[in-house]
Amino acid sequence: MKLYYAPHTCSLSPHIVLRELELPFELVKVNNQTKQTADGRDFRTINPKGYVAALELVDGDVLTEGPAIVQYLADLRPGMQLAPPNGTRERTRLQEWLNFLTSEIHAGSAPLFQTALPEAAKAHFRERLFKRFDYLDGILAESTYLMGQQFSVADAYLFTVLGWCRFFAIDLDRWPSLAAYAARIGERPAVRAALRAEAQG
Numbered sequence: 613m614k615l616y617y618a619p620h621t622c623s624l625s626p627h628i629v630l631r632e633l634e635l636p637f638e639l640v641k642v643n644n645q646t647k648q649t650a651d652g653r654d655f656r657t658i659n660p661k662g663y664v665a666a667l668e669l670v671d672g673d674v675l676t677e678g679p680a681i682v683q684y685l686a687d688l689r690p691g692m693q694l695a696p697p698n699g700t701r702e703r704t705r706l707q708e709w710l711n712f713l714t715s716e717i718h719a720g721s722a723p724l725f726q727t728a729l730p731e732a733a734k735a736h737f738r739e740r741l742f743k744r745f746d747y748l749d750g751i752l753a754e755s756t757y758l759m760g761q762q763f764s765v766a767d768a769y770l771f772t773v774l775g776w777c778r779f780f781a782i783d784l785d786r787w788p789s790l791a792a793y794a795a796r797i798g799e800r801p802a803v804r805a806a807l808r809a810e811a812q813g
């Protein structure tokens with residue numbers, strides 16, 4: 613498998629999951645500005661949507677959309693329990709989290725990256741995001757991981773998007789349980805290895 617990634621972006625989430633599952637994979641860096649891959653191809657020929665992450669399977673098929681990719685990966689190694697079995701209520705609970713993260717936190721923080729956006733608009737999106745952080749802080753005050761005691765693909769995703777706070781000068785310590793959670797996930801060997809690989813890439 614090949615993971616097409618760009619450092620500091622949402623592709624870190626499937627990258628972490630690949631390492632947590634100890635699956636064999638190759639990393640291919642994408643320049644998100646030029647849409648060129650590190651091996652000299654036009655990334656849009658791989659993912660016509662033009663954004664990371666994309667996962668190329670051994671038969672050449674390409675999966676996109678982070679929440680779908682991480683579930684596909686987790687199902688390759690069900691024994692590792694990064695996702696509950698398909699068809700269970702717990703799996704739906706995981707999908708509930710993934711949908712919340714992608715629509716409320718990932719997409720909710722995207723406007724803060726827009727340099728062209730006026731500060732008043734950014735303040736609106738920041739306050740909206742902070743309400744979501746308040747909610748997450750309450751959940752993580754009671755729970756080690758989003759799914760309870762079991763680390764899951766949703767945690768790889770939340771850790772990834774929380775990492776963007778440093779780009780927006782958002783101090784995560786305002787939400788102590790969320791900050792402690794991010795620090796805890798950041799200590800996992802697979803997470804450290806993924807961050808190291810992306811820094812060297």
Ligand SMILES: N[C@@H](CCC(=O)N[C@@H](CS)C(=O)NCC(=O)O)C(=O)O
Pocket residue numbers: 618621622623644662663664665676677678679714
């Ligand atoms: N819906 C997609 C969004 C992916 C996405 O937002 N990718 C960003 C990085 S976090 C990107 O590559 N943006 C570059 C672009 O849109 O040109 C997913 O959840 O995977």
